[in-house]
Amino acid sequence: MKTFINALLDNNPVLVMALGLCSVLAVSTSAYNALGMGLAVIFILTFSNIIISSIRKVTPTNLRIPIFIIVISTFVTIVDYVMKGYFPALSKNLGVFVPLIVVNCIVFGKAEGYASKNTVIDSILDGLGSGLGYTLVMFFIASVREILGQGTWMSIPGGFPGFKVFGEGFMNYPVLMMILPPGGFLTIAFFMGLLKFYQMRRGK
Amino acid sequence: MSLFLLFLSAFLINNIIFMRFIGLCPYFGLSSKLDTSIGMGFSVIFVVVLSSVITWFLYKFVLLPLNLVFLRTTVFILVIATVVQFIELYFKKYIPVLYSAFGIYLPLITTNCVVLAVAFLNVDYNHNLLQTIVYSLGVSGGFALAIVMMAGIRMRIETAPIPEPMKGLPIAFITASLIALAFLGFKGLLGL
Numbered sequence: 001m002k003t004f005i006n007a008l009l010d011n012n013p014v015l016v017m018a019l020g021l022c023s024v025l026a027v028s029t030s031a032y033n034a035l036g037m038g039l040a041v042i043f044i045l046t047f048s049n050i051i052i053s054s055i056r057k058v059t060p061t062n063l064r065i066p067i068f069i070i071v072i073s074t075f076v077t078i079v080d081y082v083m084k085g086y087f088p089a090l091s092k093n094l095g096v097f098v099p100l101i102v103v104n105c106i107v108f109g110k111a112e113g114y115a116s117k118n119t120v121i122d123s124i125l126d127g128l129g130s131g132l133g134y135t136l137v138m139f140f141i142a143s144v145r146e147i148l149g150q151g152t153w154m155s156i157p158g159g160f161p162g163f164k165v166f167g168e169g170f171m172n173y174p175v176l177m178m179i180l181p182p183g184g185f186l187t188i189a190f191f192m193g194l195l196k197f198y199q200m201r202r203g204k
Numbered sequence: 205m206s207l208f209l210l211f212l213s214a215f216l217i218n219n220i221i222f223m224r225f226i227g228l229c230p231y232f233g234l235s236s237k238l239d240t241s242i243g244m245g246f247s248v249i250f251v252v253v254l255s256s257v258i259t260w261f262l263y264k265f266v267l268l269p270l271n272l273v274f275l276r277t278t279v280f281i282l283v284i285a286t287v288v289q290f291i292e293l294y295f296k297k298y299i300p301v302l303y304s305a306f307g308i309y310l311p312l313i314t315t316n317c318v319v320l321a322v323a324f325l326n327v328d329y330n331h332n333l334l335q336t337i338v339y340s341l342g343v344s345g346g347f348a349l350a351i352v353m354m355a356g357i358r359m360r361i362e363t364a365p366i367p368e369p370m371k372g373l374p375i376a377f378i379t380a381s382l383i384a385l386a387f388l389g390f391k392g393l394l395g396l
Contacts, residue, residue, distance in 0.1 A: 018229065018232055018233070018373055019229065020229075021225075021228040021229055021232070022225050022226050022227065022228045022229065022317050023225075025225040025228065026224065026225035026226070065285075066282065066285070069278075069281055069282060069285065070278060070282070073277045073278040073281055074278065076277055077274060077275075077277050077278065080277070081274065096226075096321055096324050096325060096328070099276075099277045099320075099324055100226070100317050100320060100321060100324075102277055102281050102320065103281065103316070103317045103320055104317075105229055177385070180384075180388065181222055181223050181224075181225065181384045181387075181388075182381040182382070182384040182385040182388065183381070184225065184381075185377045185378070185380045185381035185384055186377070186378060186381040188377055189370075189373075189374045189375070189376075189377030189378045189381065190374070192373055192374040192377065193367075193369045193370045193374040194369075196368075196369040196370075196374070197369035200368065200369060
């Protein structure tokens with residue numbers, strides 16, 4: 001539990017190490033998108049960790065990076081096609097960011113830094129944990145942006161209209177900036193600042 | 205004319221950093237000094253144009269005829285990694301001046317999503333060769349503009365009295381947010 005909280009707050013890949021920012025900001029326009037992207041990343045991270053850690057003893061050191069790339073991009077392709085087939089609306093919203101998971105620093109960093117040195121079981125846990133940390137941050141940021149920018153929460157395109165957080169009056173005049181690109185930068189800035197503030201207070 | 209519009213749209217209106225959020229990691233990592241940001245900006249222009257032309261040929265003449273489109277993610281990333289490695293070796297051997305200027309940025313570009321994203325977008329939008337070159341120039345030029353602009357602003361921010369928790373990255377994000385807000389203004393540019 002302590003290591004989990006440590007990974008979530010003190011070493012949070014997004015907020016503290018500023019890794020994988022592209023997808024976090026681009027996808028966090030609605031909580032549903034963020035959840036879909038998060039699940040995709042958890043899947044890819046866990047399975048590529050399993051493969052990489054199980055072949056770690058036969059992987060030549062010089063060739064490891066191309067091998068990692070092939071393993072990761074295989075799972076990315078699987079996710080891309082499954083999403084296109086079963087969740088076309090989600091796939092359209094996420095667009096080019098699904099194939100771009102291949103160059104997501106979190107996935108690659110975990111393959112290189114953890115899975116290539118540890119056992120399969122440990123790698124599964126690590127993949128799940130860091131994927132969850134990434135998803136959680138993305139989900140929080142997306143919730144803030146969707147609630148302020150649209151007045152709804154968890155709305156699904158072409159399905160569930162979402163919970164109405166504020167009344168009709170707000171829905172007619174939402175803070176449109178929050179779902180536009182500037183709102184993404186602003187939200188993550190305040191999340192980072194808050195986390196730093198919390199750490200400074202705790203340190204005293 | 206439409207080529208010019210394509211360039212303008214990629215360069216300003218759909219700026220890769222402020223509107224599409226692609227390539228943010230090196231953007232915030234390398235934008236704290238002016239000279240590194242210029243080096244990074246030019247390296248990105250060079251690599252993006254070169255690799256998107258190569259991936260365009262590969263897609264059009266190898267992947268499409270052989271019905272291997274599902275392999276494009278794997279093929280593109282491997283091609284880009286190879287191209288970057290090749291450029292690095294070539295510079296080291298034949299153009300040491302350029303190597304000493306851009307050499308350190310080249311390995312970083314492999315994991316830069318801009319390169320891969322431009323390759324995908326060119327294929328997704330069905331660009332022809334000329335459009336591919338113009339579009340890649342526009343996108344990577346937009347990246348260079350954004351990173352140089354940001355570095356200039358961040359050097360001034362260094363000396364400003366900012367609340368302690370907001371120093372460093374958070375204030376850089378707020379700056380980016382304000383620039384992005386200004387870039388939204390370009391949206392009306394083509395409507396004229």
